[in-house]
Amino acid sequence: MMPELIVVIFLAVLGASIGSFLNVVIYRLPRGESIVSPPSRCPTCERWIRWYENVPVLSYLALRGRCAGCKTPISPRYALVELITAVLFVAIYDALYLSHMHPWFNGAMATWPLMAGHLILLAVLVVCSAIDIEFYLIDIRITYFAMMAGALMWMSVPAAHLAKIDGLGDNAAMILAGLTGAVIGMIIRRRIVFKNTPNPEQQELPEQLGEENVSELKKNESAKPKSKPKSNANAWQVAGLAIFAFGSICLIVWAILGEHDKYSFAMRALAYVGWAFLAIILGGIPQRQSDREIVQAIEEEKSFARITALKEFAGLLPIIIGFLVGVFAIHASPALENVVRKIYELKIGAFTPFVGLSYALAGIFLTSTFGWAVRILFTLGFGKEAMGAGDIYILAAIGAIAGTFVAIVGFFIGSVIGVFGIVVLLLWKTSRALSYGPWIAIGAWICLLFYNPIFNYLRPAGAMMLHLFTGNEGK
Numbered sequence: 200m201m202p203e204l205i206v207v208i209f210l211a212v213l214g215a216s217i218g219s220f221l222n223v224v225i226y227r228l229p230r231g232e233s234i235v236s237p238p239s240r241c242p243t244c245e246r247w248i249r250w251y252e253n254v255p256v257l258s259y260l261a262l263r264g265r266c267a268g269c270k271t272p273i274s275p276r277y278a279l280v281e282l283i284t285a286v287l288f289v290a291i292y293d294a295l296y297l298s299h300m301h302p303w304f305n306g307a308m309a310t311w312p313l314m315a316g317h318l319i320l321l322a323v324l325v326v327c328s329a330i331d332i333e334f335y336l337i338d339i340r341i342t343y344f345a346m347m348a349g350a351l352m353w354m355s356v357p358a359a360h361l362a363k364i365d366g367l368g369d370n371a372a373m374i375l376a377g378l379t380g381a382v383i384g385m386i387i388r389r390r391i392v393f394k395n396t397p398n399p400e401q402q403e404l405p406e407q408l409g410e411e412n413v414s415e416l417k418k419n420e421s422a423k424p425k426s427k428p429k430s431n432a433n434a435w436q437v438a439g440l441a442i443f444a445f446g447s448i449c450l451i452v453w454a455i456l457g458e459h460d461k462y463s464f465a466m467r468a469l470a471y472v473g474w475a476f477l478a479i480i481l482g483g484i485p486q487r488q489s490d491r492e493i494v495q496a497i498e499e500e501k502s503f504a505r506i507t508a509l510k511e512f513a514g515l516l517p518i519i520i521g522f523l524v525g526v527f528a529i530h531a532s533p534a535l536e537n538v539v540r541k542i543y544e545l546k547i548g549a550f551t552p553f554v555g556l557s558y559a560l561a562g563i564f565l566t567s568t569f570g571w572a573v574r575i576l577f578t579l580g581f582g583k584e585a586m587g588a589g590d591i592y593i594l595a596a597i598g599a600i601a602g603t604f605v606a607i608v609g610f611f612i613g614s615v616i617g618v619f620g621i622v623v624l625l626l627w628k629t630s631r632a633l634s635y636g637p638w639i640a641i642g643a644w645i646c647l648l649f650y651n652p653i654f655n656y657l658r659p660a661g662a663m664m665l666h667l668f669t670g671n672e673g674k
């Protein structure tokens with residue numbers, strides 16, 4: 200009981216503090232500002248924020264949601280992000296270590312890199328969701344960060360533990376060769392084929408974050424304080440946040456005091472899911488200027504959406520061809536297979552870095568292939584942009600750390616929850632603009648909390664698919 204208590208309190212405080220840093224990232228990244236310096240200021244009166252005004256959640260409530268200098272309302276998002284990050288950190292520990300809901304997490308010593316990776320993933324999902332809710336875009340730099348963290352995390356898992364995790368099995372050498380081919384294909388595309396045409400993956404960023412938009416953004420912000428702040432709305436926000444804070448503390452206490460058998464955990468996990476859902480809804484309620492702009496942009500792009508999808512498919516061809524060439528090369532040459540197998544099994548001390556790396560790469564490759572297929576097929580089918588390219592990067596970030604299973608099954612679960620969530624949101628706002636990122640994130644969240652039951656439920660179907668594709672019997 201005691202050590203668990205200390206870990207839970209530590210994770211709650213860590214989550215709130217990291218949430219506080221995530222707020223800086225969420226505010227500054229879309230505005231093109233540095234996230235390391237200068238220290239935080241009030242965006243309205245430029246007053247430096249003192250350390251005691253920057254204590255997660257407590258400061259927001261103590262200041263009654265207003266800047267200590269100019270009394271401008273502080274966005275409730277700050278406290279919301281801090282609270283939800285704290286709850287997510289405690290809940291994932293509850294799921295993985297206290298309630299044993301995930302087969303990878305047996306034995307704390309060998310699995311701490313995996314745990315660290317999952318905490319990073321949760322933080323990245325919070326940032327992506329918050330930016331997506333506010334600006335309808337995914338900053339792919341954050342998702343790249345998650346993918347790199349995933350590669351490092353998997354490489355740091357000791358070989359003995361890695362061997363216990365269902366990995367790539369007998370097809371390891373083939374998949375590794377295919378991935379190498381895909382990476383070469385990607386480099387060829389970047390360097391030669393698409394040297395002068397914009398890269399479809401990067402359109403998301405410069406297009407939306409151009410100088411114009413940033414200055415536009417700043418203009419809107421400096422215009423804000425002139426309109427008289429509605430004091431009533433602010434009182435409601437502070438009251439709502441106080442309730443959300445109280446609920447969050449109850450959840451954290453429940454994680455410590457509750458039973459950790461399957462059924463008690465299931466009740467708690469439903470509350471964890473509900474809490475994340477509530478955070479998305481609360482964050483999504485305010486009507487934003489970007490709502491109108493995004494609907495307009497989708498309408499404008501409608502006329503050439505199909506052509507864009509075909510161009511994107513052409514852009515992906517070098518990667519797909521690279522993968523296939525790699526796979527066929529291994530089949531054709533047993534000598535090559537031998538070399539690849541040697542590299543794959545290379546052992547450095549207690550670690551097999553290439554086994555770990557290939558887990559992360561396979562997660563990225565499989566999830567982004569899935570994501571691009573969904574995007575291109577649906578765009579061709581409906582004749583308008585079906586899923587943002589940025590959402591594919593979220594899937595890849597999840598795949599790199601939590602694995603393909605969590606990313607893809609989570610995508611389907613998240614889509615169902617998303618439909619429900621959007622209906623709830625439409626009670627408050629009339630916009631047809633939708634962010635998909637938060638729903639992909641909540642799908643992965645559900646999949647992580649209920650990993651064992653969902654995995655066992657889907658196992659027969661998975662074994663059948665594996666049999667169809669490779670002729671191997673599922674494990």
Ligand SMILES: [Zn+2]
Nearest residue numbers: 241244266269
């Ligand atoms: Zn101020």
